[in-house]
Amino acid sequence: MYRKPRIYMLHRIIEHFDENNYYFQRKTAISWLRFVALLDLIEKNGWETKPTSILASGYTDNDVFITFDDGYTDNNKALDELIRRGMTATIYPVKDFALTGFSPIDDMAHHLMSIQEPPPSIRRALLDGRLKKLLRDLTVTRYRHLRKHWFGIDFDAYIGHLFMNEQQLMHYYSQGIELGIHGRSHRAFNHLTAATLESELSDSLVWLQLLGVTTPVSICFPHGKHNEQVITKCLSIGQTLLGVDCEMEFIQVFRRIHVKEECYG
Known part of the structure; x- marks a missing residue:
């Protein structure tokens, strides 16, 4: 068994x-070119893509796992290419994002990109993660209230479909792409009360089951955040737990490889 499985972490393509x-x-x-290069690398090395739910039961040096966080619609072309090549992957959609098409962090990012000369302090805060750390703990209602209070903005930035809807998720699941739990609201699990965490997980699981998911589900921690209490609760639902690209304090959590534009091997 390979000590550290190759689990590739992707967001937007x-x-x-x-x-x-x-x-x-x-x-x-x-x-797109970097994504295709990653798939070419997998084929060149003779690796076989697998769904992440099997990680808890074992894996080999030849196995590779591709994950997509949040369920962005620009993943559709990438998923179609995976299917064309006979490959698979695991999507970690967020229930609220799929149902409403809205995410506080993405909304603030698109507001930032729409301003010709955004305040340097706001840009720095969003890019270095300080603002993101605040946004990841807010409900949508609270975020919109603070957005109006802080910046005088009372409209959403993105017009269109930023996230895959339920029909698209069901389509890809029917084509052999796995779906896993990424929370209902995408708030950091380790900042939630026990009752709220229970609700996040149970709502996500029931939602995936309503979409037709019958296979064991894996859990990907929003923002990679977890602690011992979170792990204990999550293991009662899924045996495969995924973090981000950093050393894992807990052996139950698999580390992923952050695929970047300049480095995808």
């Missing part, structure tokens, strides 16, 4: 690289 795009600056996007 944007057609062309743009150094001024928030997602490339935050390294939560790669270009």
